[in-house]
Amino acid sequence: MNLFKKIITYRPSFTVRILAGLVGFLAMLSVCTIVGISDIGALGERDINFKARSIEAGARTYAEQCARCHGLDGKGIEANGPTLSHISFVGKSEETIGANNVLGSKDVTKSTRLTQLGWTGSLVNYVRGVVAAGIPIKSAADWETIHPTFSQAYGGNLREDEVNNVSNYVANWALAPYESDDVVMPPEPGTGGAPRPTAVPLSAEQEKGKELVVSLGCNACHAIRGVMNGAVGPNMTNIATIAEGKVTDEQYKANVKDQPVATTAEEYIVQSIYHPNAYIEPQCPQGACAAGIMPQTYEQSIPAADFTALVSYLLTLK
Amino acid sequence: MAIVGQKLVQQLKTTGLKATLAQRLDDGFTRFTSGLSWNDVRGVLRGDPAPRPNTRVKPHTEGFWFHIRPSFYHEAVTALYPTFRLGFLSAWIFVLEIITGIFLMIFYTPSPGAAYPNMIDIMTNVPFGKFMRDLHRLGAEAMVVIVTLHMWRTFVTASYKKPRQFTWFTGVLLLIITMFLSFSGYLLPWDQLAFWAVTIGTSMADAAPLAGPTINVLLRGAPEIGAGGLLRFYLMHVLLFPLIGVVFVAVHYYKVVRFGISLPPEMEAVGEDTARKVTPDKRVNFMPDILTNELMYVAVAFAILAISTVTWYAGAPLENHANPLVTPQHTVAPWYFYWLQGLIKIPHIFPFFPSDWGITASIDGFFANVLGLTPKTLWGIVIPPLVILLLVVVPYIDPNPSRRYADRKVAITLGVLFELLILYLTLGGRPQGVPVTGFGDVRGDPATEVAQDFIPDEGESIIKAIPYDQLVVGTHEVVEDLNVPDAPELNTVVHELRDEMIKKMQLSDPAKKLSNDATATLAVTQLQDNLKSVLLTINYTDAEGTAKQFTKGAWVHKDAGHAE
Numbered sequence: 001m002n003l004f005k006k007i008i009t010y011r012p013s014f015t016v017r018i019l020a021g022l023v024g025f026l027a028m029l030s031v032c033t034i035v036g037i038s039d040i041g042a043l044g045e046r047d048i049n050f051k052a053r054s055i056e057a058g059a060r061t062y063a064e065q066c067a068r069c070h071g072l073d074g075k076g077i078e079a080n081g082p083t084l085s086h087i088s089f090v091g092k093s094e095e096t097i098g099a100n101n102v103l104g105s106k107d108v109t110k111s112t113r114l115t116q117l118g119w120t121g122s123l124v125n126y127v128r129g130v131v132a133a134g135i136p137i138k139s140a141a142d143w144e145t146i147h148p149t150f151s152q153a154y155g156g157n158l159r160e161d162e163v164n165n166v167s168n169y170v171a172n173w174a175l176a177p178y179e180s181d182d183v184v185m186p187p188e189p190g191t192g193g194a195p196r197p198t199a200v201p202l203s204a205e206q207e208k209g210k211e212l213v214v215s216l217g218c219n220a221c222h223a224i225r226g227v228m229n230g231a232v233g234p235n236m237t238n239i240a241t242i243a244e245g246k247v248t249d250e251q252y253k254a255n256v257k258d259q260p261v262a263t264t265a266e267e268y269i270v271q272s273i274y275h276p277n278a279y280i281e282p283q284c285p286q287g288a289c290a291a292g293i294m295p296q297t298y299e300q301s302i303p304a305a306d307f308t309a310l311v312s313y314l315l316t317l318k
Numbered sequence: 319m320a321i322v323g324q325k326l327v328q329q330l331k332t333t334g335l336k337a338t339l340a341q342r343l344d345d346g347f348t349r350f351t352s353g354l355s356w357n358d359v360r361g362v363l364r365g366d367p368a369p370r371p372n373t374r375v376k377p378h379t380e381g382f383w384f385h386i387r388p389s390f391y392h393e394a395v396t397a398l399y400p401t402f403r404l405g406f407l408s409a410w411i412f413v414l415e416i417i418t419g420i421f422l423m424i425f426y427t428p429s430p431g432a433a434y435p436n437m438i439d440i441m442t443n444v445p446f447g448k449f450m451r452d453l454h455r456l457g458a459e460a461m462v463v464i465v466t467l468h469m470w471r472t473f474v475t476a477s478y479k480k481p482r483q484f485t486w487f488t489g490v491l492l493l494i495i496t497m498f499l500s501f502s503g504y505l506l507p508w509d510q511l512a513f514w515a516v517t518i519g520t521s522m523a524d525a526a527p528l529a530g531p532t533i534n535v536l537l538r539g540a541p542e543i544g545a546g547g548l549l550r551f552y553l554m555h556v557l558l559f560p561l562i563g564v565v566f567v568a569v570h571y572y573k574v575v576r577f578g579i580s581l582p583p584e585m586e587a588v589g590e591d592t593a594r595k596v597t598p599d600k601r602v603n604f605m606p607d608i609l610t611n612e613l614m615y616v617a618v619a620f621a622i623l624a625i626s627t628v629t630w631y632a633g634a635p636l637e638n639h640a641n642p643l644v645t646p647q648h649t650v651a652p653w654y655f656y657w658l659q660g661l662i663k664i665p666h667i668f669p670f671f672p673s674d675w676g677i678t679a680s681i682d683g684f685f686a687n688v689l690g691l692t693p694k695t696l697w698g699i700v701i702p703p704l705v706i707l708l709l710v711v712v713p714y715i716d717p718n719p720s721r722r723y724a725d726r727k728v729a730i731t732l733g734v735l736f737e738l739l740i741l742y743l744t745l746g747g748r749p750q751g752v753p754v755t756g757f758g759d760v761r762g763d764p765a766t767e768v769a770q771d772f773i774p775d776e777g778e779s780i781i782k783a784i785p786y787d788q789l790v791v792g793t794h795e796v797v798e799d800l801n802v803p804d805a806p807e808l809n810t811v812v813h814e815l816r817d818e819m820i821k822k823m824q825l826s827d828p829a830k831k832l833s834n835d836a837t838a839t840l841a842v843t844q845l846q847d848n849l850k851s852v853l854l855t856i857n858y859t860d861a862e863g864t865a866k867q868f869t870k871g872a873w874v875h876k877d878a879g880h881a882e
Contacts, residue, residue: 007398008397008398008399008402009397009398009399010397010398011396011397012611012614014365014606014607014610015365017610017611017613017614018363018365018610018614020614020617020618021610021613021614021617021618022617023617023618023621024614024616024617024618024619024620024621025617025621027621027624027625028617028620028621028624031621031624031625031627031628032446032449032624034628035446035449035628036445036446039445039446039448039449040445042448043441043442043443043444043445043447044442045879046441046442046448046879047442047443048877048879049877049878049879050438050441050442051877052848052875052876052877052878052879053875053878055846055849055873055875056849056872056873056874056875056878057638057639057873059845059846059849059851059873060873159431159639159641160431161434161435161639162639169846169849172846172847172848172849173846175846175847175848176846176847
């Protein structure tokens with residue numbers, strides 16, 4: 001108690017005041033000097049820390065948004081999205097954080113994909129552009145959908161920082177990219193990799209049928225790779241092959257209602273359009289297919305000549 | 319002009335160049351100090367006795383800065399006791415905040431797209447940037463502490479009594495301004511911590527009856543915090559509150575000088591105020607004694623702050639970018655508002671009976687049905703303004719004329735009880751609540767809590783802090799004696815994780831208890847060359863007996879610096 005009293009009633013002498021003040025002032029100056037000197041190195045280190053954390057955050061966004069089409073390992077998923085982690089896309093670089101994005105990045109192998117596309121900027125900028133603004137045209141018609149826009153600026157749901165993080169994450173694959181061929185490669189620019197149904201030469205009637213699938217509104221629900229992108233009803237990209245399979249399929253035969261069982265692919269297609277509820281496909285893009293969704297009035301509404309053209313086109317989709 | 323020139327020439331002729339220059343410089347110096355020549359200042363700093371007549375009072379009569387300071391103090395208030403210089407220190411930390419704040423303003427844009435990258439830039443690209451940010455944050459927290467201590471000291475020494483009631487009132491305002499200053503700055507980094515702390519803070523306003531939603535929209539600029547809210551908080555932080563602060567500091571300090579610093583209670587007769595009646599033998603001149611004392615005090619205090627910033631103080635945190643769609647687990651307001659969060663957690667209107675008596679529920683029902691007053695509205699909206707009102711009216715409701723400690727047993731006891739209550743509510747405002755009584759413990763599902771302790775999305779993460787090399791790829795069972803070679807820290811953390819799970823198995827509260835059959839694994843995957851993912855999986859049986867699985871993941875980059 002006495003010590004406490006001594007402390008709180010202590011009056012420093014003049015000398016003590018000047019000395020203590022000087023010591024405090026010098027201590028403050030020293031701290032500033034030390035901070036100033038150590039910041040020379042520390043700034044760079046913290047920069048690396050934050051770039052690394054950006055990649056960590058990008059990994060989360062990738063898992064949530066990108067992995068469903070490109071795969072968690074970035075190898076790509078057939079008919080959904082091409083590889084991102086392959087050397088042909090990210091190239092190869094060493095000892096870098098967020099390749100092409102940080103001091104010290106060094107490309108060992110350039111991205112052949114970007115060269116093909118004629119992209120002259122950096123990889124991370126290409127990725128950022130595609131993530132943010134998508135690919136608005138179907139230059140490669142083999143994919144079910146075009147690359148969506150993810151940035152909020154283009155109607156997506158990612159903020160700018162999330163776009164940057166995920167781009168840093170993708171570019172980071174350049175450190176140890178896949179070099180083997182067990183990945184889903186993107187098609188050659190402008191040509192398309194996998195065979196497309198529309199590559200078959202069409203007669204004039206079939207060409208008319210191809211226009212009709214769109215003008216009649218089939219594209220609202222159905223997809224034909226390279227032609228239209230509906231995501232409600234069954235995909236019709238290979239409908240001719242599917243129809244051929246159906247006529248011998250026991251599951252189909254057992255489930256046809258109120259209509260005769262089709263015996264040829266053509267009969268199956270005609271039946272599906274005129275009497276959509278005769279047989280309901282089990283699997284649709286958004287889960288189980290439902291009865292009654294497809295209009296049941298096409299028999300009355302489509303002129304006979306148009307209908308023939310339509311069916312003959314659909315029969316080319318093998 | 320000609321005359322001035324003539325005088326100068328005359329002087330040069332008679333005294334020579336050197337003496338003329340010295341005299342002219344000293345003349346300018348004297349004008350600058352409002353009346354002290356270089357020799358006078360030297361005398362002050364050397365501690366020489368004052369000359370007669372005393373030239374050292376001139377700055378007090380002639381200049382602005384010293385005019386607002388008294389030319390002498392009573393000897394009794396010049397030791398640490400009774401003021402502890404807390405008011406003086408508050409003012410100087412305010413100045414420190416302005417200086418560091420202006421520095422930070424240079425590198426900051428109040429816009430949702432720019433704010434967070436700016437923060438990273440300040441720490442990675444601006445020399446002294448992190449230091450200034452940490453110092454600004456430490457200063458802000460220290461200011462809240464010191465202003466509060468200042469108020470507590472004033473209460474204990476009863477310095478709020480006549481004639482200083484109004485000074486006390488402006489002091490209460492300054493305490494609120496200090497808290498608002500600190501709180502409005504909280505949002506600016508635009509990280510998850512900032513966004514959700516301020517969302518919580520402003521949602522209190524939203525809950526107020528009548529004007530609440532309007533105030534909320536005015537504060538946030540929209541129903542939710544966004545670009546408008548950030549700009550408003552920025553303007554409040556750098557313009558509105560500092561301006562109000564400066565005005566009230568001026569009023570407050572004017573009153574302090576006008577009435578003098580109150581003497582230690584034991585030195586005065588009951589009911590008397592003798593602070594301004596200083597006999598010449600009790601006078602301590604401002605120059606040199608008070609001035610040097612203050613210079614020492616500021617230098618030492620700032621040195622302590624600067625040293626703290628680079629040593630024990632962990633630094634201002636920067637969590638992930640603000641995300642309105644993801645609420646981090648256990649979001650809290652800043653610590654000096656924990657007591658408010660504690661208040662809101664009070665479950666009943668009249669919380670003093672055990673809740674199983676039934677009478678508490680009846681009281682709640684009565685208030686809710688008849689007056690439309692729920693416990694949340696009462697404790698969160700009605701009570702806080704009343705607490706402030708209580709502080710304001712303290713000088714007017716205290717009937718005791720005496721300032722002596724022995725005569726103020728009731729007041730001081732009440733004051734201590736009030737402090738203890740605030741402390742209790744502060745503890746209760748934390749997610750883990752008050753130890754022993756369990757008040758305010760909002761922790762829920764035990765598996766989530768284990769994950770929150772070890773692998774949270776935001777803030778310090780024990781698992782992320784394991785050195786990258788020691789995060790050995792593979793699936794590790796969480797067992798007592800995990801022994802992965804060359805990974806001592808991984809083994810230790812897994813061991814702690816197991817201990818924590820066992821601790822949770824032994825809790826009495828079934829809702830917070832982890833089932834005895836609970837097992838966990840920690841799966842480490844190499845995702846990219848320098849990036850691993852860690853997935854914690856806890857398998858347990860919930861209170862209803864269904865088997866449950868809880869998973870939570872994190873990503874660790876080799877160079878992210880979590881281990882430091």
